[in-house]
Amino acid sequence: MFRRTPALIAAAVLLPLALTACSSSSSDGDAATGDKASATSEGFPYTVKNCGVTTTYKAPPKRVVTMNQHVTEIMLELGLKKSLVGTAYLDDKVLPKYAKDYASVPVLAKEYPSYEQVLAANPDFVYGGYASAFTAGDGRGREAFKKSGIETRLNTESCTKGDQPMDTLYEEIREVGRTFGISDRAEAWIKQAKADNAATAKKLADLKPVSVFVYDSGDKTAFTAGGEGIGNELIERAGGTNVFADLDKAFGDASWENVVDRKPDVIVIYDYGATTVEQKKKRLLDDPALADVPAIKNKRFAVMPLSDAVLGVRVPAAVDKLAAQLHPEAVKAATTP
Numbered sequence: 625m626f627r628r629t630p631a632l633i634a635a636a637v638l639l640p641l642a643l644t645a646c647s648s649s650s651s652d653g654d655a656a657t658g659d660k661a662s663a664t665s666e667g668f669p670y671t672v673k674n675c676g677v678t679t680t681y682k683a684p685p686k687r688v689v690t691m692n693q694h695v696t697e698i699m700l701e702l703g704l705k706k707s708l709v710g711t712a713y714l715d716d717k718v719l720p721k722y723a724k725d726y727a728s729v730p731v732l733a734k735e736y737p738s739y740e741q742v743l744a745a746n747p748d749f750v751y752g753g754y755a756s757a758f759t760a761g762d763g764r765g766r767e768a769f770k771k772s773g774i775e776t777r778l779n780t781e782s783c784t785k786g787d788q789p790m791d792t793l794y795e796e797i798r799e800v801g802r803t804f805g806i807s808d809r810a811e812a813w814i815k816q817a818k819a820d821n822a823a824t825a826k827k828l829a830d831l832k833p834v835s836v837f838v839y840d841s842g843d844k845t846a847f848t849a850g851g852e853g854i855g856n857e858l859i860e861r862a863g864g865t866n867v868f869a870d871l872d873k874a875f876g877d878a879s880w881e882n883v884v885d886r887k888p889d890v891i892v893i894y895d896y897g898a899t900t901v902e903q904k905k906k907r908l909l910d911d912p913a914l915a916d917v918p919a920i921k922n923k924r925f926a927v928m929p930l931s932d933a934v935l936g937v938r939v940p941a942a943v944d945k946l947a948a949q950l951h952p953e954a955v956k957a958a959t960t961p
Contacts, residue, residue, distance in 0.1 A: 665805065672799055675783035677766055679775050684805040685749030689732065689742055692753025693718065694936030695779050698800055699751070700725050701937040702809050710745035712737050713753075715896045715930045719938070739763035742774075749775050751800075753934070755782040777803070781853055781874065781935035789854040790821065790861070793935050813937070820940040821861065824947055827955050828863040834950050836864035837888035837919065839904060840930075841897075845877040849892075855933045862946035863954075864890065880913055890950055891919040896930035926950060 665683040672679060689710040690696040696711050697718060705725040710732040718726045732741050736757065742750060742764070750769055752758050758766045758778060766776045780796050781789065794814045801810020836859050838849035849855035849866060853874025859866045867886035868878050891908060895901050905925060914920045926949035932942035948955040 667802075667805060667807075670802055672803065674799070675778045675780065677776065677778075679777075681775070681803060684803065685747075685775065687745070687747045688749045688751060689737075689745050689747040690751045690753075691736060691757040692779070693931050694934045694938070695751045695753040696726070696729075697722060697931070697936050697938065698797065701813065702797075702801060702804070702806060704804055704806070705729070707804065709747055710737075710742070713757075736762070736764070739768060742769075743772060747774055749777070751777045751779075753779045753782075753936075779935055785852055789852075789857045789935065790939070793817075793854060793939055796935060797937070817940040821943060824861065824940075824944045828947055828951060831863050831951055831954055833860075833863055833865045834889040835867050835887065836890050836892055836926075836950070837867050837883055837886070838892045838894065838933075839908065840875065840894045841899065841904075842877065843907070845879060846883055847875065848878050849933070850874055850876045854935045854939055858933060858939060858943055858946060859892070861943045863951050864892075864946070880911070884914060884917055887917060888919045889922075890924045890926055892926045892928055892946070892949075894930045894933060895927050901927050 668681060668683050670681045672681075684707075686707060687709045688699065688704070688707045689712070690699055690708065691712045693714045693716070696708075699705070699708060700718075700722045705728065708729045711726070711729045712731065712733045713735050717723075730745070732745060736759075739762075750757075755778065758764055758769075758776065760768070766778070769776050777800070780792055780799075784792050794817070797810045797813055797817075798807070801807045801813075837846075838855065838859070840847040840849070842848075848868050848871070849859070850871030850873045851866065851869035852872060855874060856866050856869055867883075867888050868876075871878065893901050893904050908914060909920060909923070919925070926946060928942060928946060929938075932938045932945070944955075
């Protein structure tokens with residue numbers, strides 16, 4: 625898939641996050657629609673450094689275009705539906721809890737919209753999920769938007785390295801909340817996420833991790849999850865060990881010989897796009913070179929929607945869902961009254 629190719633990942637600007645923890649007030653809106661009250665300008669101006677771009681907001685953005693599903697879901701989770709004037713690029717279906725709100729947002733393109741399509745929505749803010757959302761060669765560079773008076777944000781998984789990705793997720797939510805003047809909602813989400821992660825960790829206490837190979841896609845080589853990014857931490861928090869944790873990027877190619885040599889106990893299949901999970905399983909099971917891999921011999925597969933494995937609001941629940949697939953008996957025992 626174009627937006628996650630190794631070349632694009634390697635090209636991401638690797639700069640640290642600027643930490644902010646200011647708060648502002650907001651009130652609840654219409655519970656029936658899932659939307660909340662509009663943010664006020666209290667607490668502004670607000671300056672934040674995001675992936676090498678420093679922006680000062682004098683007030684919350686009012687007209688937002690999101691590119692990539694996980695950032696769209698961040699906006700919807702934080703009750704910012706009415707700020708969205710356009711969206712683009714789903715990897716899979718939005719969660720059922722967001723379906724009604726998502727249906728009210730204009731879809732600008734199935735994949736990435738052109739620069740002109742974005743401008744036609746008249747946004748004052750564009751939020752991209754992957755570095756490819758702001759590919760300068762396609763005319764969508766952050767500088768180009770800035771020249772048109774449009775501020776931008778890139779999800780920080782595309783530009784951080786060597787940190788704790790779960791902490792990066794918390795900071796992503798915190799900075800988005802601060803940008804829109806809804807820090808209280810962001811902090812409430814972070815508090816609940818930490819509680820959910822702690823509950824999963826309690827279920828897995830003292831269990832021996834199982835070795836995991838992530839199969840995203842690929843034939844001649846295996847496109848897999850590396851040691852950088854939320855995907856690796858998700859595996860670790862779910863009671864697994866990523867056999868390609870030494871791959872120094874969030875996603876990358878691995879040789880099938882290395883898959884065989886590292887003998888994973890479980891293969892996690894990322895579910896998205898035109899190739900089905902069953903087709904991916906068949907490709908793996910039918911490959912004679914993989915016949916002696918423990919996960920193949922025992923037909924031990926786990927499945928995750930791709931949107932669960934990137935830096936977005938699905939992650940805490942995804943940790944728990946993956947844990948139930950890696951350690952089914954232990955998790956079942958821990959949740960049985």
